[in-house]
Amino acid sequence: MKIAILPGDGIGPEIIEQAVRVLNALDEKFEMETAPVGGAGYEAHGHPLPEATLALAKAADAVLFGAVGDWKYDKLERALRPEQAILGLRKNLNLFANLRPAILYPELAGASTLKPEVVSGLDILIIRELTGDIYFGQPRGVRTAPDGAFKGEREGFDTMRYAETEIRRIAHVAFQAARKRGKRLTSVDKANVLETFQFWKDIVTDVHSEYQDVTLDHMYVDNAAMQLVRAPKKFDVIVTGNMFGDILSDAAAMLTGSIGMLPSASLDANNKGLYEPSHGSAPDIAGKGVANPLATILSAAMMLRFSLNRAEQADRIENAVKAVLAQGLRTPDIYEEGTTKVGTKEMGDAVVQALR
Ligand code: NAI
Ligand code: MG
Numbered sequence: 001m002k003i004a005i006l007p008g009d010g011i012g013p014e015i016i017e018q019a020v021r022v023l024n025a026l027d028e029k030f031e032m033e034t035a036p037v038g039g040a041g042y043e044a045h046g047h048p049l050p051e052a053t054l055a056l057a058k059a060a061d062a063v064l065f066g067a068v069g070d071w072k073y074d075k076l077e078r079a080l081r082p083e084q085a086i087l088g089l090r091k092n093l094n095l096f097a098n099l100r101p102a103i104l105y106p107e108l109a110g111a112s113t114l115k116p117e118v119v120s121g122l123d124i125l126i127i128r129e130l131t132g133d134i135y136f137g138q139p140r141g142v143r144t145a146p147d148g149a150f151k152g153e154r155e156g157f158d159t160m161r162y163a164e165t166e167i168r169r170i171a172h173v174a175f176q177a178a179r180k181r182g183k184r185l186t187s188v189d190k191a192n193v194l195e196t197f198q199f200w201k202d203i204v205t206d207v208h209s210e211y212q213d214v215t216l217d218h219m220y221v222d223n224a225a226m227q228l229v230r231a232p233k234k235f236d237v238i239v240t241g242n243m244f245g246d247i248l249s250d251a252a253a254m255l256t257g258s259i260g261m262l263p264s265a266s267l268d269a270n271n272k273g274l275y276e277p278s279h280g281s282a283p284d285i286a287g288k289g290v291a292n293p294l295a296t297i298l299s300a301a302m303m304l305r306f307s308l309n310r311a312e313q314a315d316r317i318e319n320a321v322k323a324v325l326a327q328g329l330r331t332p333d334i335y336e337e338g339t340t341k342v343g344t345k346e347m348g349d350a351v352v353q354a355l356r
Contacts, residue, residue: 001308002031004060006053009039009073009082010281011291011344012066018293018348019064019300022320025352026313033060037089038068038082038281048085057089057274062307064300065089065276071283082281090130095266095274096166097173098128098245099302102232102252102262107325110336111257114229119255124235125177126252128245129170130266133196134160135242160196162241167203169269174204174239175211180311182236184215188224188244200241221248228252253278260292260333263299265306273307275299289343292331294321297351320354327354 007016023030035053036044044050048068057063068082078084103123109116137159145155178185187204189197201218208216221244227234228251240248253262262278277295285291298321305314329350330339342350
């Protein structure tokens with residue numbers, strides 16, 4: 001099993017260092033190779049996604065990505081900016097399934113903006129299709145309206161479309177993820193209004209026949225948004241399209257308090273994937289040794305679960321994270337009175353210690 005380690009820039013190298021230490025503390029040793037990406041790729045090779053880095057990512061079984069986008073690269077032309085690296089990796093590796101767990105550890109219940117009883121113990125997984133939908137559908141543009149009530153006036157237009165293959169493959173990812181968790185899947189659509197999402201609903205229902213051990217229900221996106229803030233714990237796994245997923249996953253992220261706690265996975269059709277914290281390169285705290293490494297450490301756990309088939313090792317890491325939170329250790333982003341404030345490295349130390 002080979003893991004490509006892409007630290008990136010900003011806080012990326014600091015948080016990745018801790019995740020690598022955690023991986024090295026497991027009984028099983030993984031082959032890891034590091035390559036520069038984002039600002040670091042630009043410094044080393046004049047490009048945010050150097051050819052050798054892309055080749056390593058393609059050859060590896062999984063990619064562990066830190067973050068990119070330090071302010072000092074803001075003035076570069078768009079094609080050379082750090083963020084192009086993550087877009088290039090998604091496209092080149094065909095990472096169409098974005099998995100974002102929203103977990104609220106009981107110890108952090110005070111960090112959420114929702115009442116503790118509504119969110120305490122929250123553990124849901126949102127699966128967003130990442131490469132289709134209205135974000136990529138053609139045709140699109142601004143034109144003179146050819147017909148309709150506003151004929152002759154300028155109009156903006158986009159095209160929502162999903163091919164059967166795209167729906168089937170994301171549905172398989174979702175059912176398989178649900179099978180590994182609470183065995184309940186909610187497919188979110190707008191089938192009452194949109195043809196694309198009636199089709200989506202029909203295909204997901206068809207794929208369900210291969211996963212009879214998983215309970216499937218369908219929910220309209222407006223109701224799903226409401227239920228996410230009313231009773232989020234009623235969900236287990238949610239699967240939805242690119243646009244609905246963009247919005248719902250950000251809403252779900254905020255149920256949990258700090259972005260420094262949120263891992264993510266982006267998978268291809270063979271469960272090969274790229275794993276990264278949901279946050280960016282946090283230039284405001286880069287180099288200060290205070291970034292929360294837990295989102296990255298939890299991303300490494302997701303990598304073990306989804307791409308490397310090492311669910312037990314993933315459980316061990318997740319339990320170690322719970323243990324350090326129970327010990328009261330907090331980086332500044334999750335600090336509350338009565339807890340112990342620690343830095344990036346001390347937090348990594350504590351997770352390694354808890355693993356042993
Ligand atoms: P950000 O997520 O980097 O930071 C937002 C806020 O959260 C900041 O106050 C930051 O200090 C804090 N924060 C983020 N991660 C943290 C952690 N692990 N521990 C403690 N605090 C943390 O988002 P922002 O500021 O909008 O973007 C900064 C740069 O990152 C931009 O250039 C953006 O394009 C890039 N970015 C990169 C992503 C990626 O690498 N996949 C994703 C999102 C943004
Ligand atoms: Mg978004």
